[in-house]
Amino acid sequence: MLAVDVSSDVLLIDCGADAAQRLCAHDLDPTRLSALIITHEHADHVGGFPLLMERLWLAGRQEPLDVYGIEPAIAQVRRVHDAFDVSAWPDYPGVRFHPVSLEEGASVLSTGALRVSASPGLHSVPCIGLRIEDLGGGGVLAYSSDTAYEPAIVRLARHADVLVHEATDTPPYHSRVEDAARVANEARAKALVLVHLPPGFDDAAGERRARGAFGPVTIGRDGVSLVF
Numbered sequence: 221m222l223a224v225d226v227s228s229d230v231l232l233i234d235c236g237a238d239a240a241q242r243l244c245a246h247d248l249d250p251t252r253l254s255a256l257i258i259t260h261e262h263a264d265h266v267g268g269f270p271l272l273m274e275r276l277w278l279a280g281r282q283e284p285l286d287v288y289g290i291e292p293a294i295a296q297v298r299r300v301h302d303a304f305d306v307s308a309w310p311d312y313p314g315v316r317f318h319p320v321s322l323e324e325g326a327s328v329l330s331t332g333a334l335r336v337s338a339s340p341g342l343h344s345v346p347c348i349g350l351r352i353e354d355l356g357g358g359g360v361l362a363y364s365s366d367t368a369y370e371p372a373i374v375r376l377a378r379h380a381d382v383l384v385h386e387a388t389d390t391p392p393y394h395s396r397v398e399d400a401a402r403v404a405n406e407a408r409a410k411a412l413v414l415v416h417l418p419p420g421f422d423d424a425a426g427e428r429r430a431r432g433a434f435g436p437v438t439i440g441r442d443g444v445s446l447v448f
């Protein structure tokens with residue numbers, strides 16, 4: 221899960237666990253959430269959605285939550301959400317779904333000064349990486365989501381201020397550290413953050429492995445915060 225805090229907007233990307241608790245733990249008010257983007261249907265990216273909605277309801281949110289994603293991801297969000305009967309919850313905020321095309325450079329949303337676009341990665345199920353641009357003079361953030369090395373993700377991340385790339389180290393549908401560093405290098409990204417790390421990941425060894433193609437890197441442990 222990633223939270224992007226840009227002045228009036230807090231954008232949540234994926235919802236695999238207790239997102240509201242994690243936001244609070246990092247001094248971000250969950251009621252400020254303006255949208256959620258789901259990159260793909262896997263449980264570690266979707267499974268926390270019903271809990272997020274329950275927490276927003278308990279916090280008094282009345283505005284529906286805008287949820288963006290490709291069709292299979294939205295279908296999964298609907299399934300996990302519909303596992304709970306919210307009909308008896310008074311003033312439940314509900315959800316507005318916004319489908320995203322599975323094609324390179326697809327538009328996801330434009331809100332305030334934010335523009336978000338997407339391109340498909342190479343994963344075991346349809347999945348999108350994201351490019352988030354702050355048109356108000358801020359930076360460009362690119363996020364690979366789950367993918368093996370993929371040229372469309374290189375293009376998506378072109379000249380990004382920060383590339384957040386997965387390094388699950390389990391080919392063929394995930395990237396190794398070296399793949400993530402290669403993408404950062406080819407995209408001419410200014411900084412690389414490695415996320416989706418496997419259990420037992422050795423930070424120092426990971427930094428050494430990335431340095432062959434790109435450096436320095438940030439090891440994106442849970443709770444890491446970047447300002448740019």
Ligand SMILES: [Zn+2]
Pocket residue numbers: 260262343366
């Ligand atoms: Zn996945």
